[in-house]
Amino acid sequence: MNHESSPAAPAPTAGRKPRVAVLFGGRSSEHSVSCVTAAGVLGAIDKDKYDVVPIGIARNGQWVQVADDPAQWSLASGAMPEITASAEPVMLTSRDTAPELVVAPAAQVPQSLGNVDVVLPLLHGPFGEDGTLQGLLEMADVRYVGAGVLASAVGMDKHFMKVVFESAGLSVGPYAVITDRQWQQDAEAALQRAASLQFPVFVKPARAGSSMGITRVTQPSGLRSAIEAAREHDPKVVVEAGINGREIEVAVLQGRGTEPTRASLPGEIAVQPGEHQFYDFEAKYIDGAAAALSCPADLPADATEKVRELAALAFDALGGEGLSRVDFFYTPDGELIINEINTMPGFTPISMYPQMWAKSGLPYTELIDELLFLALNRKTGLR
Structure with a gap:
């Protein structure tokens, strides 16, 4: 079927609550930050209005059904929360009627967790916020909150x-880009380009968030170690002049x-x-x-x-x-x-994004509701 002309995904059946799969964790270095974001959302989403199904993604990429327990995914214990892999992975399948979540234990008959009306992907960083997950959801013809494939990637x-x-x-402020190939071929030339910027500079992984791998550098001698630190998160590095x-x-x-x-x-x-x-x-x-x-x-x-x-x-x-x-x-x-x-900014109740909307007259729970409304009312496919 030509996806461009395909009909919109089915709306929730009349008389039942929309089913929301809250997806969090993921393969990136921001795995635990994603869990903390999910803790805030799970504690605030209106469960009188929505049927909520929490799904975690372990660091190996496996999807698993997890507890609907905000405390488990918060920083309350003092430890960074973590999704662990399971012998009973969850799959998102595409059906003629609606996307469906299925538990698939090894050598056993798969068990349905029911249809999904919309996914709330609370993932930060690569393999979640960069268009990869969005592409999977587009292929499954399921609605989801947030930016599409290209906007997410860019x-x-x-x-x-x-x-x-x-x-x-x-x-835009002055900056330099150092790709993996450039660093491997001629690190000295890359260092010279970075050193031409006005100090202090900020050395950042090109595709990471939550300030992971960022170093403030005050003189050229600190550039090499800062670039190597950023490359632990991403082989592509951006160096930005301090403003x-x-x-x-x-x-x-x-x-x-x-x-x-x-x-x-x-x-x-x-x-x-x-x-x-x-x-x-x-x-x-x-x-x-x-x-x-x-x-x-x-x-x-x-x-x-x-x-x-x-x-x-x-x-x-x-x-x-x-x-x-x-x-x-x-x-x-x-x-x-x-x-x-x-x-996909941090979305705990104390994160800056929800706080700014709260100060602008849209409280946290109502903000979640508005995002789900937008997702449920946009068509799937090309738009």
Whole structure:
């Protein structure tokens, strides 16, 4: 069948709640962050309105049915949560009527977990946020929350997202890209290109998030070790010149139907003086006192409207769907320089994305409901 002309996936049967598969864990270095995000969603989603089926993805890629227990997937115990593989893996199959989850124990008859109306993929990083999972869900003809294949892939890659932003007329800071091939062929040339940027620089894996593998480097002698640290997460590395500016974030939400893209009030991250030189992984997830969000950010009225406008522009330029968080630098001379877009931002109740929407009048549970509404009401296939 030509997918372009295929009918939309069936809507939930009248008289029953929509069935939501909450998918989390994954193969990336952000596995545990994904679990923490899921803990927040599982604790807040309206179970009077939705039938929720939690599905974990172990680090080996296996899908398993897991407990609907927010505490198990949170940081309450002090340990990073982990999905373990099982002798009873779960598969998502495509049926004529609707996608279906099936438990498939070895050498036993598969057992159905029932149909799925929509997937809420709370995965961060490669093999979850980069278009790979989205492609699988498209093949299964199942609706899902968030960006599609291309937008997810481009939004995951800090190199190609900058190319898209520049083509849309957004201001992007100076940067250098170091591919695996370039590093293997001539590391010295790559180091020279990186050293030509204004210090301090930030050395980042091109396709990782949650500040994994990022190093702030103050002089050229620190570049090699920082690049090697980033390459532990991704063979492709982006080196960005440090920008003198305040870090301003905007939460973006797709408009309903043909309505325009929505942008929250802007927020500002303030990293408290101490051990954290920037908003790193520890500051985001471990040290609760390390950073604070100010929303709305203390900006002139015209800058507030401008950054919201630019955030919506970035979302639309990427072809975003569902949600994104867009990050900017606001310089002392009033310029707004885009840093990056995150198509599946951290989504715990204390994460910046939900907090900004809460400050803008859309509470956490209602935000989850809105995202599911958008996913359930968009067609599958090409759009």
